Amino acid sequence: MELRQLEYFVAVAEEQNFTRAAERVHISQSGVSAQIRRLEQELGAELFDRSGRTATLTTAGQAALEHARTALAATGALAQAVGEVSGLIRGRLTVGMVVGCTVTPLFDALADFHRAHPGVEIALLEDNSDRLVRAVRTGALDLALIGSAATTPDGLEALTVVSERLVVVVPPGHPLATADRVTLRDLGSHPLICMPPGTGLRTVFDRACAAQGLHPAIALEAGASDAMADLAARGLGVAVLSASMAGSYRDRLTARTIDDVRIPALLCLVWRDAHGPAVRELLLRCRRAFAAPPPAGGGVAPGGVGA
Numbered sequence: 001m002e003l004r005q006l007e008y009f010v011a012v013a014e015e016q017n018f019t020r021a022a023e024r025v026h027i028s029q030s031g032v033s034a035q036i037r038r039l040e041q042e043l044g045a046e047l048f049d050r051s052g053r054t055a056t057l058t059t060a061g062q063a064a065l066e067h068a069r070t071a072l073a074a075t076g077a078l079a080q081a082v083g084e085v086s087g088l089i090r091g092r093l094t095v096g097m098v099v100g101c102t103v104t105p106l107f108d109a110l111a112d113f114h115r116a117h118p119g120v121e122i123a124l125l126e127d128n129s130d131r132l133v134r135a136v137r138t139g140a141l142d143l144a145l146i147g148s149a150a151t152t153p154d155g156l157e158a159l160t161v162v163s164e165r166l167v168v169v170v171p172p173g174h175p176l177a178t179a180d181r182v183t184l185r186d187l188g189s190h191p192l193i194c195m196p197p198g199t200g201l202r203t204v205f206d207r208a209c210a211a212q213g214l215h216p217a218i219a220l221e222a223g224a225s226d227a228m229a230d231l232a233a234r235g236l237g238v239a240v241l242s243a244s245m246a247g248s249y250r251d252r253l254t255a256r257t258i259d260d261v262r263i264p265a266l267l268c269l270v271w272r273d274a275h276g277p278a279v280r281e282l283l284l285r286c287r288r289a290f291a292a293p294p295p296a297g298g299g300v301a302p303g304g305v306g307a
Contacts, residue, residue, distance in 0.1 A: 003075060005039040006068040008032045009047060013065050016054040092121045093278045096132040096144030098200070099223050103267075105161070105289035106145055112285045120278050128223070130198040136270055142279050147200020148266040149207055159283070161290040162267035164243040166204060169232050169253040176238060177254040184214055184260055191219035191237035193228050201265055205240050208261040229253060 011021035012032065022029040040046050047061035057065065093113075097106065110122060127135070129146040133153045136144050145161075152158035168187065170176050176186065195202045209216060219237050222228045225245045232239035233252050242265045246255035269286055271279055 001039065001042055002035075003072065005035045006071055008035050009039060009061075010065065010068050010072065012036060012048065012055050013057055013061065016056065018055055021055075091119075091276075091278060092123065093143075093282060094123045094125065094141050095282075096125050096127060096135060096141040096146075098129055098132065098145060098147050098267075099126045103145060105292070106286065109282060109285040109289040112289070113282045116285075117278070117281065128196070128198040129200045129203075133270065136272060139272070142275065143269060143271045143282060145267065145269055147203075148268050149200060149204040149263055152266070152268050153270060156270045157273055158271075159269040159287065159290075160266050161269060162244065163264040166201070166208070166258045166261045166263075166265060167241055167243050167246045167255045168258060169229060169239045169241055169246050169249060169255050171233055171235060171252070172254055174235075174238075174254070176256055179256070181259045182256045184209060184212055184216070184258060187238060187240075187258075188214065188216050192216055193220045193222065193231050193237040193239040194218050195228070195240075196221045196223055199223070200267075201240070201242060204261070204263050204265045208258075208263050212260070 008021065008025055011024050012018055015021045015024060018029050018032055018036075022032045025032065036047065043060070043064070045060035046058050047064060049056045049058050095106075095110070097103065110124070113120070114122060125141070129148065132141065132144040132146050133156070135141040136156060137153075146153075152160070168176060168182060176182055176190070179186065194205060197203075197206075220228075220231055222231065225241055225248070228239040228241065229249045229252075231237060233249075239253075240258075241255075243255070243257070246253070249255075269283070271283070
């Protein structure tokens with residue numbers, strides 16, 4: 001009995017299809033079928049009912065499935081334990097990042113990690129914060145940089161790297177640009193430009209409005225701060241951004257803090273409590289990178305907190 005046979009058996013059981021299982025393990029369908037047949041011969045029982053359109057586990061197959069999964073998990077744990085002792089880290093690390101956010105400390109940490117552990121394949125994916133959190137919870141992502149509202153997501157470990165106030169940005173000459181103070185109620189008489197629901201910045205704004213019983217109409221939505229700034233610069237509305245975002249547009253827009261929004265917009269790294277050595281190593285480098293003073297022009301660029 002070989003480990004690859006168990007891997008193919010689990011793949012077919014989960015996919016209920018030999019073709020999809022072959023695509024998943026990256027060999028031909030005939031190769032998967034041949035190895036499953038050999039495993040069945042060795043066990044003395046058929047593991048799949050092949051008479052229908054799907055590959056259905058037989059009673060023997062059902063009895064074997066969990067044992068096969070346990071054997072594969074034990075093999076992975078063995079390799080990880082030896083890797084930790086010997087200082088070698090291998091495998092794949094999948095990292096999520098809020099859409100439209102150029103965060104150079106994260107990129108610095110990834111580069112540092114890659115130099116130290118070239119045997120680890122790194123994948124970087126963009127999405128909105130809500131979906132990133134769900135992916136971390138399910139294990140589809142090992143680590144994610146998200147925008148959040150005041151508190152970090154339940155059930156996850158977190159490192160807050162930025163905490164800041166909400167602001168609005170308007171062109172020079174706009175009534176809000178010279179107002180004594182700007183409040184949420186002041187925004188009700190202007191068309192608003194916000195990020196879509198599911199983003200950290202929108203969550204902060206919506207919660208602050210709900211706390212005061214306000215229901216402002218959102219005229220325009222955009223997923224990137226550059227687009228929001230361009231719309232505001234053309235007089236199409238008042239854009240709600242975070243302080244770090246607004247700083248990138250000071251040459252053409254005036255930023256005003258929303259006085260009565262005290263909920264901070266957070267930029268956080270989140271991960272599950274149970275994690276392997278690769279995640280621990282990347283977190284170590286992230287802590288260093290975010291603690292270091294940003295170089296000129298570096299740090300959290302357009303897209304900043306809130307996506």
